[in-house]
Amino acid sequence: xxxxxxxxxxxxxxxxxxxxxxxxxxxxxxxxxxxxxxxxxxxxxxxxxxxxxxxxxxxxxxxxxxxxxxxxxxxxxxxxxxxxxxxxxxxxxxxxxxxxxxxxxxxxxxxxxxxxxxxxxxxxxxxxxxxxxxxxxxxxxxxxxxxxxxxxxxxxxxxxxxxxxxxxxxxxxxxxxxxxxxxxxxxxxxxxxxxxxxxxxxxxxxxxxxxxxxxxxxxxxxxxxxxxxxxxxxxxxxxxxxxxxxxxxxxxxxxxxxxxxxxxxxxxxxxxxxxxxxxxxxxxxxxxxxxxxxxxxxxxxxxxxxxxxxxxxxxxxxxxxxxxxxxxxxxxxxxxxxxxxxxxxxxxxxxxxxxxxxxxxxxxxxxxxxxxxxxxxxxxxxxxxxxxxxxxxxxxxxxxxxxxxxxxxxxxxxxxxxxxxxxxxxxxxxxxxxxxxxxxxxxxxxxxxxxxxxxxxxxxxxxxxxxxxxxxxxxxxxxxxxxxxxxxxxxxxxxxxxxxxxxxxxxxxxxxxxxxxxxxxxxxxxxxxxxxxxxxxxxxxxxxxxxxxxxxxxxxxxxxxxxxxxxxxxxxxxxxxxxxxxxxxxxxxxxxxxxxxxxxxxx
Numbered sequence: 001x002x003x004x005x006x007x008x009x010x011x012x013x014x015x016x017x018x019x020x021x022x023x024x025x026x027x028x029x030x031x032x033x034x035x036x037x038x039x040x041x042x043x044x045x046x047x048x049x050x051x052x053x054x055x056x057x058x059x060x061x062x063x064x065x066x067x068x069x070x071x072x073x074x075x076x077x078x079x080x081x082x083x084x085x086x087x088x089x090x091x092x093x094x095x096x097x098x099x100x101x102x103x104x105x106x107x108x109x110x111x112x113x114x115x116x117x118x119x120x121x122x123x124x125x126x127x128x129x130x131x132x133x134x135x136x137x138x139x140x141x142x143x144x145x146x147x148x149x150x151x152x153x154x155x156x157x158x159x160x161x162x163x164x165x166x167x168x169x170x171x172x173x174x175x176x177x178x179x180x181x182x183x184x185x186x187x188x189x190x191x192x193x194x195x196x197x198x199x200x201x202x203x204x205x206x207x208x209x210x211x212x213x214x215x216x217x218x219x220x221x222x223x224x225x226x227x228x229x230x231x232x233x234x235x236x237x238x239x240x241x242x243x244x245x246x247x248x249x250x251x252x253x254x255x256x257x258x259x260x261x262x263x264x265x266x267x268x269x270x271x272x273x274x275x276x277x278x279x280x281x282x283x284x285x286x287x288x289x290x291x292x293x294x295x296x297x298x299x300x301x302x303x304x305x306x307x308x309x310x311x312x313x314x315x316x317x318x319x320x321x322x323x324x325x326x327x328x329x330x331x332x333x334x335x336x337x338x339x340x341x342x343x344x345x346x347x348x349x350x351x352x353x354x355x356x357x358x359x360x361x362x363x364x365x366x367x368x369x370x371x372x373x374x375x376x377x378x379x380x381x382x383x384x385x386x387x388x389x390x391x392x393x394x395x396x397x398x399x400x401x402x403x404x405x406x407x408x409x410x411x412x413x414x415x416x417x418x419x420x421x422x423x424x425x426x427x428x429x430x431x432x433x434x435x436x437x438x439x440x441x442x443x444x445x446x447x448x449x450x451x452x453x454x455x456x457x458x459x460x461x462x463x464x465x466x467x468x469x470x471x472x473x474x475x476x477x478x479x480x481x482x483x484x485x486x487x488x489x490x491x492x493x494x495x496x497x498x499x500x501x502x503x504x505x506x507x508x509x510x511x512x513x514x515x516x517x518x519x520x521x522x523x524x525x526x527x528x529x530x531x532x533x534x535x536x537x538x539x540x541x542x543x544x545x546x547x548x549x550x551x552x553x554x555x556x557x558x559x560x561x562x563x564x565x566x567x568x569x570x571x572x573x574x575x576x577x578x579x580x581x582x583x584x585x586x587x588x589x590x591x592x593x594x595x596x597x598x599x600x601x602x603x
Contacts, residue, residue, distance in 0.1 A: 030334055031150075034111045045103035048096050049162035054170045055093045100163075112151040115333065119143045122336060127343040128408040129368070137220030141212065142332055149329035167308075174305040178298040179288060182281045186306050189277030207258045208328055214252040221245050227492075274310040281306060343407050345427050352430040355515040355546055356419050358383050359405070363414035366400060374400050376569045378414070384515075387547040389557035391591065392566040398550045401566065402518045405548070406435045436514040438541070440521040442505035444493030449478065450485040452493070452504055456512035464511055471540040472507035473533050474500075499534055506537045517545045521552055554592050563588060 035042050123143055131139075175183035225232065225241060232241055285302065288294045294302075359382045366375040375397045382388050390398040403409055404416055407423060415422045423431055436456070444452050453468055454460055460468075469475050469485070477500060481487045493501045509517065519538060535556060551557045558577045565573035565580070565587045572587050573580055580588035 031111075031330065034114050034151075035107070037114075038107045038110050041103050042107045045100050045107060046162050048100040048103065050166045052093055052096050052100060052163045052167075054166045055089050108151050112147055115151060116144065116147045119147055119333065119336060122339075125341045125344065126339075127341055127410075128403070129342070132368075135216065135220045136223040137216035137218065140219045140223075141216040142336060145215075146329040146332050149326055150333050152326070171305045171309040175302055175309075178302040178305070179285070179294045181288065181293075182285055182302055185280050185284060186277055186309070189273060189280065190309070192273050207255060207262060208325060211252070211255045211259065212328075212332075214248065214255050217248045218252070221248055277310065278303075278306065343410055343428070346425065348425075349427045350421075350425055352418065352426040352434055354434055355384050358419065359516070359546065360417045360420075361401075361414070362417060364401075364404065364411050364416060365413035366397075366404060366409065367412050368409075373412070374569050375404075378571055380564060380571065380574070382546060382548075384546050385544065386561045387542060387549060387559075389549045389551060389560035389563045390566055391551065391554060391557060391563060391588065392572075393591075396566045397569040398566050399520055402520060402548045402550060405516070405518065406432050406437065434514050435516045435518060436509035436512045436541075437518045437520065438502070438505050438509050438538070442501055444489060444496070444501055444504060446489070446491045448483075448486045448488055449474075449504060452489065453485075453507045453511055456508040456510070460511050468507040468511040471510050472503045472537040474503045474507055477503075499531075502534045503537050506534070506541055510541050515546060517541060517547045519547065519549045519551075521550050554588075554595055565591075 120143065123139070172183065172187065175186055221241075221244065232238060281303065285294070285299045289296060289299055361378045361380040364375055364378040365373055367373045378401065380388070390401060392398055400409070404411055405423070407428060410424070415424075417423065418426070445455070450465060453465055456468075457464065465485070469478060478484055478487075489495050489504075493504065496504065519542075531553075549557055549560060557563060560577070562574060562576060563580055564571050567587060573583065575583075580586055581592065583589060
């Protein structure tokens, strides 16, 4: 690059363009819509910072007449108004600082809540595959902690920047007022003090990314220990978990040390540079005093302003990591915001009125990992009101197959059609509104039994809730509870038994009254007594519905209209129980006889 090209880069217009295209500028600009609703208070907080910074010059200016008239010439007594003025200005500065802090906290809290709300809404749009690849710690850190860091960092940095900017301007004015010669020396040294910060971001970014990963691992460890406390206790895993956690903490410690190694030299370096500036001004200032170019008052006022100007700069290195964390948190936040969910509504998506005729799997393939098909060329027609049971060996693809209907995942090839229309053409909300799913391990939310049932239909009447309870065979159990349907069930329904949780989930599905029902091994984790009650509830749920049933116990699917045998991702047999049992050396027959023999032995 020749000298003309270098000069082009430093032209004011080009510098402004480079700033506007910088990632930091872009991210701050994208934060403006979140600030806009609270712009009055935000602007007031910024304006308050102007006198906070500018008043720093008062003390330095007041020392000149005091030094010249009282300490040197001794022509007047100590002016009474100077100490009072210093105290008065300091009180005003303190009150303004409190006001700025209050306003920043208020605005920051509002912006943080809005940003977290948008991040949460964004998280709810992501497909199941997104969460399959994430750890709980990553989700908490990126969707919650990063929002805190982004907003607090934005406002705190802005407050510090504005107050320091006007403090610096006012103090530099004091410097030039007292001695333009010394001021030139001081400002040159000031520029040199900022030079080490130019490329420090690149040096610490990798370490900061490692720090984020390590902090996420801590949150994951706590979540896993909370959710898996019974497993940890029953398998005596305390020592293993402690070892894992110690490893995580060691990793965090190592990351912090690396960060310290790459940033801790900033403050000492700045101390050295600043001391050179102070030393140079004292040396040259002495010459200016002796040659009577400035007075002693000028010099004392100058040194006071210089020290006030340099002091925050000397400590800048200590806060630089926190500032960079804020910048990078903003980047991570908007990286999430910019992420487009793979499963989403098409621009021409249409409403789904319900199921009128049939559901068709047309040459459906699916793969979680590219090149490894889980489902291969599945062809199946299910008529309205029909019950289809999916059976086969574990890992064969049964659960994956039914997960494609509500679009938890999208097919890799082929199509699923409802009444001749590809389900990708339906609005996701409408599609899922027409499907009720009961899983093997149903997730219940903290709250009451009633609140969990109403998730199926939030506007349901008390009569509808009561009917759902009766159809799910929950009425006798609820009658034994002091608080009845308002009984709190704890996080994830921890206070309920497996069978009780399943019946609450069935009541939730029943009140939804969706035309399509998916039962994914809804009774496989229950004992025989619980299974019998839950199976009755399921029978009620299945009435007049189109049902897909995955069952481990083949005795529960004998009455299905048809049974599809899925092995290694392929549908190898399809028919009624009697038809499949009539196939010599058939897959279904082999599975059924194996289970029958096992049950006979157990009896």
